[in-house]
Amino acid sequence: MRHHGRHKTKKRGRKHRRTKRRKSYRARGRRSKTRRLRNIAFGKNKTRPPSSLSVFPDKSPQLQKSGEPIKLNRFTTKNVALRDSKGREYNALINGRLAYRRAPRGQNAHDFADTIYGPTAILLTNKNYKSLKIGDIVYYDRGSVALRGPFIFKGHRRGPELLFEIKDTVYDKKYLFTIAVKLLKDEKLYMVTKAKKKSRKKSGRKQSR
Numbered sequence: 001m002r003h004h005g006r007h008k009t010k011k012r013g014r015k016h017r018r019t020k021r022r023k024s025y026r027a028r029g030r031r032s033k034t035r036r037l038r039n040i041a042f043g044k045n046k047t048r049p050p051s052s053l054s055v056f057p058d059k060s061p062q063l064q065k066s067g068e069p070i071k072l073n074r075f076t077t078k079n080v081a082l083r084d085s086k087g088r089e090y091n092a093l094i095n096g097r098l099a100y101r102r103a104p105r106g107q108n109a110h111d112f113a114d115t116i117y118g119p120t121a122i123l124l125t126n127k128n129y130k131s132l133k134i135g136d137i138v139y140y141d142r143g144s145v146a147l148r149g150p151f152i153f154k155g156h157r158r159g160p161e162l163l164f165e166i167k168d169t170v171y172d173k174k175y176l177f178t179i180a181v182k183l184l185k186d187e188k189l190y191m192v193t194k195a196k197k198k199s200r201k202k203s204g205r206k207q208s209r
Contacts, residue, residue, distance in 0.1 A: 061076055061175040062079065069177060070177055073179075078142075081167040082148050082149065091145060093123075097119065097120050100118070122191055124189040126182065129184065132153045137153070137192040138153060141190070147190070151165070151189075154176070159180050159181065160180075162179050164176070164177045164179075
């Protein structure tokens with residue numbers, strides 16, 4: 001009988017230990033969940049920032065094969081040209097012309113009078129994109145201190161998509177970029193327009209025969 005009683009006690013002891021473990025596991029889970037929520041609330045749950053370079057075609061033109069197009073967006077255009085062959089750069093479109101205005105940090109560029117104007121330009125949309133011709137120049141407003149460009153238009157692609165070429169900021173490299181026409185509603189691209197030449201009227205008296 002004693003032996004039988006001991007056996008029962010052992011069984012009870014095992015069950016007690018199991019329930020204890022389960023309770024401790026649950027308590028740990030609750031504590032870890034509370035910590036996560038607290039960290040998120042106080043901004044302690046920091047994630048590693050994404051690298052500026054990647055092997056994916058929509059992330060980094062610097063690691064792509066030569067001649068392989070990259071998706072044009074504000075991430076991929078981080079390290080592309082922002083000055084033309086004459087060293088000029090622009091940061092706004094004012095009265096239909098590309099312009100550069102230097103303003104104090106945090107201030108609106110439109111509130112200051114010192115302005116350097118460039119060529120005339122219009123916003124590129126899904127309605128006027130067909131007017132782009134090979135060799136035309138486009139500037140891209142990615143929300144930074146200066147417009148990225150000049151992008152050189154290389155042609156239309158299926159989709160429809162627009163194909164551009166641009167230089168690297170530092171290195172002697174050129175990259176190809178594509179953007180779908182349907183995305184033009186979300187991105188600001190300015191197409192440089194050529195000034196129309198005024199036709200001169202011929203003046204003179206008619207020669208008498």
